[in-house]
Amino acid sequence: MIVPIKASRKEVEEKVVQPLLEVKGLQKHFAVKGGVFGRKKRVIKAVDDVSFSVREGEILGIVGESGCGKSTTGKAILRLLEPSSGEVMFAGKRIKDLEAKELRKLRKDMQIIFQDPYASLNPRHTVEKIIAEPLLVHGMAAKAARKQRVKELLEIVGLNSYHASRYPHQFSGGQRQRIGIARALANHPKLIICDEAVSALDVSVQAQILNLMQKLREEFQLTYLFIAHDLSVVKYISDRVGVMYLGRMMELADKDTLYENPKHPYTQALLSAVPTPDPDGIRERIILKGDVPSPANPPPGCVFHTRCPQAMDICKTAKPAFQEMEANHFIACHLYT
Secondary structure, eight states: OOOOOOOOHHHHHHHOSSOSEEEEEEEEEEEEEETTTTEEEEEEEEEEEEEEEEOTTOEEEEEOSTTSSHHHHHHHHTTSSOOSEEEEEETTEEGGGOOHHHHHHHTTSEEEEOSOTTTTSOTTSOHHHHHHHHHHHTTOOOHHHHHHHHHHHHHHTTOOGGGGGSOGGGSOHHHHHHHHHHHHHTTOOSEEEEESTTTTSOHHHHHHHHHHHHHHHHHHTOEEEEEOSOHHHHHHHOSEEEEEETTEEEEEEEHHHHHHSOOSHHHHHHHHTSOOSOTTOOOOOOOOOSOOOOTTSOOSSSTTTTTOTTOOGGGGTSOOOOEEEETTEEEOOGGGO
16 A cells, blocks of 8 residues: 655755755767768767756756757666766666666666657556556566555556556557556656656646646655656746757756746747737747757757857857856856856
8 A cells, every 4th residue: 555755845855965866967879870881970969968956856847849858868867778978876876887687676766757658558468467567577476466556556646446457549648648657656766757748648638647747746755857848838847947959958947937037048039939828918039040950960169059149259169068157047158157
């Protein structure tokens, strides 16, 4: 039986000294081969020197355009993709130093919810088998115990116990994502990485899933790394928000600061495109010129300088450091150095 952990957000924030997750200089490069002999032709810098931390009990949102490296960052943290370099610390353990057996044990505490709730579920397996599999992998040998745990998890995410005998194709998109959440919760994780977890759902179902995730966070003191491209969704669920562009973190701050007073020109452009609920409200739209450069051939200096309306000469040659401009407000921009 699951025993909820009752703790207010204020108590959680005061309790924490060290972050649960700490990422320093994370890089993930993909070698692209070609030609007759399959030689390496170029390197795609999907994630390039990304650093941030996540406190226990908080939700950190990561936003950016498609292809900016958000999902690759999440998978590299879990070593679903092996990082090229950098350091990931989780609960005081250095992830890259762990052997396969140790990493498997640690993954009880680190789970992921994928973007496509249908593709991430095996269509040949029943819901019971899908949710019970991580229990079996991590040592719950008794079949009766797994069956009872699956029943509890289904009820927690808003489904019924009789759904356990059904197959993924018999559910709607929102229900399938609830199954994915139940699977992620199976082994009492501390951190859940949500990789575009609601982007494939319609707006009304998105709201239901987001409210469910908020409820689970409060009940079980979960920590989320919430990856999305919808700025409104991220603002709704996150405590802090990081903005990525072409594999790099551009700005990171608490959500109120970021949305009310964005500093980086890229963040300002993104937020100017968010629809306002006031039909009479006037917001100056910042139109970025040109296309996003290829991660296989990123521009020198600041990767955003080719589209930045405030670019200076130094931006074309020197890469800006990602540093704290104000208390808990980090930015990579020469305008503030």
